[in-house]
Amino acid sequence: MDWGMANRMAQLIQRDGRCLFLPVDHGYFQGPTHRLENPRHTLEPLMPYTDAIFITRGVLRSCVDPDRAKPIILRVSGGVSMVGKDLAYEGITTSIEEAIRLNVAALGLSIFVGTDYEHDSLLNLSHLVNEGEKYGIPVMAVTAVGRELEKRDVRYLSLCCRIAAELGARVVKTYWCPGFEKVVEGCPVPVVMAGGPQVDTELEVFQFVHDGLQKGAIGVNLGRNIWQNDFPVAMIQAIRAIVHESASPEEAQQLYDTVKSQALVRPG
Numbered sequence: 001m002d003w004g005m006a007n008r009m010a011q012l013i014q015r016d017g018r019c020l021f022l023p024v025d026h027g028y029f030q031g032p033t034h035r036l037e038n039p040r041h042t043l044e045p046l047m048p049y050t051d052a053i054f055i056t057r058g059v060l061r062s063c064v065d066p067d068r069a070k071p072i073i074l075r076v077s078g079g080v081s082m083v084g085k086d087l088a089y090e091g092i093t094t095s096i097e098e099a100i101r102l103n104v105a106a107l108g109l110s111i112f113v114g115t116d117y118e119h120d121s122l123l124n125l126s127h128l129v130n131e132g133e134k135y136g137i138p139v140m141a142v143t144a145v146g147r148e149l150e151k152r153d154v155r156y157l158s159l160c161c162r163i164a165a166e167l168g169a170r171v172v173k174t175y176w177c178p179g180f181e182k183v184v185e186g187c188p189v190p191v192v193m194a195g196g197p198q199v200d201t202e203l204e205v206f207q208f209v210h211d212g213l214q215k216g217a218i219g220v221n222l223g224r225n226i227w228q229n230d231f232p233v234a235m236i237q238a239i240r241a242i243v244h245e246s247a248s249p250e251e252a253q254q255l256y257d258t259v260k261s262q263a264l265v266r267p268g
């Protein structure tokens, strides 16, 4: 691996082989998502606990100070919205020159396997990998499901992750699912887990994160289940303990409760 690529991968994956990415890219198709209405406000208290942030160029420039940033995974796919016809109809929104100018650690793009736009999104990935590899910038592929959350099963996610790796993604972001070890086994590059919409209890999040790591994921790219929580700083600290300190779900819950009890009640 060339020095630049190796250096960028090391910015993402920490010395313990694990990572905690914080995605705040949701606005690129959801608009002002609940509790991400003001990205600077959401991000600032969480920044110390993340290894990298997943973000679009617009929010990066307007809401993150360059002298206080963490490594950047730049979201470069888009062109759709929640009110449009099809969330799968994404293109590449951001040039490689812009990514270099922003000094990013990685590029991130969604693929939509099994949709009408499967071919387009897979060629988008291939094109992005070609560009990224030229300049030593890794690509993280996101196995997106759009509105069809029920797609998140082991057969479908294994298929998506393997295809993403075959096309050259250096990291694949997918969802946790029962039988997750099969997803990881079939994917020859590191896998990180997204959270999806907020689940009912914190413990459920701690359990699936812990389980996924036991089954071979190297970390998380977890957004709404952190920053939509009433106590996001407590949440991210608890998840960090699972990812980087091998905490159990119960230990994470204790940490969450402790940090929560010290925090002021979140306004709004």
Ligand code: 5RP
Pocket: 023, 024, 025, 026, 054, 142, 194, 195, 196, 197, 221, 222, 223, 224, 225
């Ligand atoms: C949204 C994304 C997010 O990065 C991804 O879904 C992770 O966030 P969450 O944990 O909220 O699902 O790709 O465009």
